[in-house]
Amino acid sequence: MARPHIVIVGAGFGGLSAAHALANAEADVTVVDRRNYHLFQPLLYQVATAGLSPAQIASPIRAILRRAANIRVVLGRVSGVDRQRRTVEVDGHEIEYDQLVLATGSRHAYFGHDEWERVAPGLKKIDDATGIRRRILTAFEHAEAMAPAEDRRRFLTFVVIGAGPTGVEMAGAIAELAHVALRHDFRTIDPREARIVLVEAGPRVLPAFPLELSAAAQKALDRLHVEVRLGTPVSNCDETGVTIGEDHLPAATIVWAAGVAASPAARWLGTEADPVGRVVVGPDFTVPGHPEIFVIGDTAHALDASGKLLPGLAPVAKQQGAYVARVLRARIAGKRPPGPFRYRDWGTMATIGRRAAVADFGWLRLSGTLAWLMWGLVHVSFLIGFRNRLVVMLDWIWSYLTFQSGARLIVGPGSH
Numbered sequence: 001m002a003r004p005h006i007v008i009v010g011a012g013f014g015g016l017s018a019a020h021a022l023a024n025a026e027a028d029v030t031v032v033d034r035r036n037y038h039l040f041q042p043l044l045y046q047v048a049t050a051g052l053s054p055a056q057i058a059s060p061i062r063a064i065l066r067r068a069a070n071i072r073v074v075l076g077r078v079s080g081v082d083r084q085r086r087t088v089e090v091d092g093h094e095i096e097y098d099q100l101v102l103a104t105g106s107r108h109a110y111f112g113h114d115e116w117e118r119v120a121p122g123l124k125k126i127d128d129a130t131g132i133r134r135r136i137l138t139a140f141e142h143a144e145a146m147a148p149a150e151d152r153r154r155f156l157t158f159v160v161i162g163a164g165p166t167g168v169e170m171a172g173a174i175a176e177l178a179h180v181a182l183r184h185d186f187r188t189i190d191p192r193e194a195r196i197v198l199v200e201a202g203p204r205v206l207p208a209f210p211l212e213l214s215a216a217a218q219k220a221l222d223r224l225h226v227e228v229r230l231g232t233p234v235s236n237c238d239e240t241g242v243t244i245g246e247d248h249l250p251a252a253t254i255v256w257a258a259g260v261a262a263s264p265a266a267r268w269l270g271t272e273a274d275p276v277g278r279v280v281v282g283p284d285f286t287v288p289g290h291p292e293i294f295v296i297g298d299t300a301h302a303l304d305a306s307g308k309l310l311p312g313l314a315p316v317a318k319q320q321g322a323y324v325a326r327v328l329r330a331r332i333a334g335k336r337p338p339g340p341f342r343y344r345d346w347g348t349m350a351t352i353g354r355r356a357a358v359a360d361f362g363w364l365r366l367s368g369t370l371a372w373l374m375w376g377l378v379h380v381s382f383l384i385g386f387r388n389r390l391v392v393m394l395d396w397i398w399s400y401l402t403f404q405s406g407a408r409l410i411v412g413p414g415s416h
Contacts, residue, residue, distance in 0.1 A: 003028050004332060007088055007097040009078050011038050011061045013314045014297035015103035017321030018328075023068035025325075026332050030097075032090055034077040036060055039126060040383055042314060043392075045166060047129035048255075049136065049173035050181070050408040051399065054126045056392050059384045078104070081268040083290060099292050099328055102279070103321065104263035106298035106312060108256060109276065116237040120254040123166060130412055135253045136174065137410045142252070144188045150250075156194045157251040159242045161234050162258030163200035164208065165350040168217055170255055171198040172353040175224040180354075181404055196226045197251070199244055201233035201258075206350060206358065208311075213358040216367035220356035234258075260312070265299045274301040283340045285324055294327075296320040304343050314382065315346055349375045354400070 004027045008015045011033040022029050037058040046052040065071045076090040081102075087094040108122035121128055121135075136158065143155035158178075160171040178194035185191070198205070198221065204214045205221065205228060221228055229244055236243035241251040266273035271287050272280040278301035279287060285300060287293040296302075297317035302310045310316050323341045330337045347361035349371065357372035359365070366374065376396060383389050398404070 004098040005030065005096060006099045006101065006328060007032065007095055008101040008103065009033075009088065010103035010105060010297070010299075011035075011073075012041075012103055012105050012297060012317065014317035014321040015101065016061075016064065017318040018101050018103065018296070018325045019065060019068070019071055019321075021322050021325030022071070022328065023065070024070060025329055027070065027099075027328070029068075029071040030074055030095060031061065031065065031071060032074045032076055032078060032088065032095070033061060034075070035125070036062070036073075036075050037126075038064060038384060040379075041124070042379060042382070044123050044126070044129045045170045045173055047126065047407070048123060048132040048170065049177050050133055051173065051177075052392060052395060053407045054130065056388055056395065057383065058126060059388065064384060078268075081265075081293075083269065083293070086292070097292075099294070099331070101294045101296065101321075101324055102265045102269075102299055103295075103297045103317070104265050104299050106260040106262050109259040109261035110256070111259060113237070116256070119239055120161060120237045120242075120256040122256040123170070127412075132253075132255055133407075134410050134412050136177070137408060139253045140178075140182060140186065140189070140191060140194075141410070144186050152189065153195075154241065154250040155252045156189070156191075157197065157241070157249065158194065158253045158255070159197045159199060159249065159251045160255045160257055161199045161237075161242070162256065163198050163202070163205035163228070163230075164257060165206065165348070167198060167200070167255075167257035168205055168221065168350055168352055170257055171196055171226045172221065172224055172351070172356070175221075175226050176353050179225065181399075181408070196224075197242075197249065198226055198228045199232075199234055199242070200228070200230050203231055205230070209348065209350070209358060209360055210365060213360055213365055213367055217350065217352055217358050220352040220367075223356070224353050260298070262299050265295060269293065269295075284327055284337065285320060285341070294324045296324055302341075305340065310343055311348075313348065316343060319343060349378065351375045 006029045008031045040057040043057045080089040139155045143152045175196045178191045182191040206214045232245040262277035266279045279295040280301045285294045298312040349359040351357040355369040357375040358367045359371040
């Protein structure tokens, strides 16, 4: 009999975890991704704030999977799925599948104001990070060159919208860049006069964290001179700045960290989706009525044993990918599938700056230096490849000892 063909769309945490677990299985596996690298998204903000270079948090997919002889990698953009014919549309051609795993992640959500993306980019890919880095560093350069005080103030004002982990980490990193790394680099301006504003429509920062850790994060942001505005949503973004409620704040650099939406997978499948576009799946991550199609990661509306929605975190996606691979291996071998998926919650973490972080492990809650050290160790361990782990660790140690950021390069087209 012909070997089954498994197609995995997306080489993020979920898709790559599934591919790893299917290495050398009695099946042919095709991994499709529109980029040729796997990206460690939780550290993208450090690329955006000149702390790390892109190559330190990304690895080529082919290199990661090169030892798996049964896995083929295809570079291409998926535009649709034909459930009846069991084909995936990739850049104008079709790839047939027997089993399909969709791990296509998420994208920015602007809550009906997609026109804001042009002036308030989000942070999902390397191009986003290098683009934001260009905006931030160019803002300081323009402030140095501009004579009028009003123009300087606008260029030295940085607004981050959304106070979840990405927003808090981004605001803290911009503050450290301005107050520490750049403090001696300019002659006309003092970078420490930069104004960093973090905007959150809700009543507190890090709303998914326990109240005491949210308060600790707020104090850490205060120490970094980050201005936190709570309880009022952004009503407009344009080239002149941000409107918070009725208050217009002139700013040259705006970063969006307020929301995400699922990929178009639900539309491809023509199946039920939740309000943010995630595919509603069963306990084994299959699409109702189509046991040959699995959806995992940020693309899936999946519930844990208690009926709670599984969060869109890297550990969740990795565990889901490994579980789906076990289900597929059992099917290939003609064995009973594993029992229901059980998520092992290793906790959530966020860093705010030097020696400032919060960590919620459920049974243990930490803030301050110890949480910051644990955050660093956990994130380094998640990176793929010994070289990336070593280089990132050495870079962090160097930055900590010298108060310098080593990737302050303005590259790419365009500026303010």
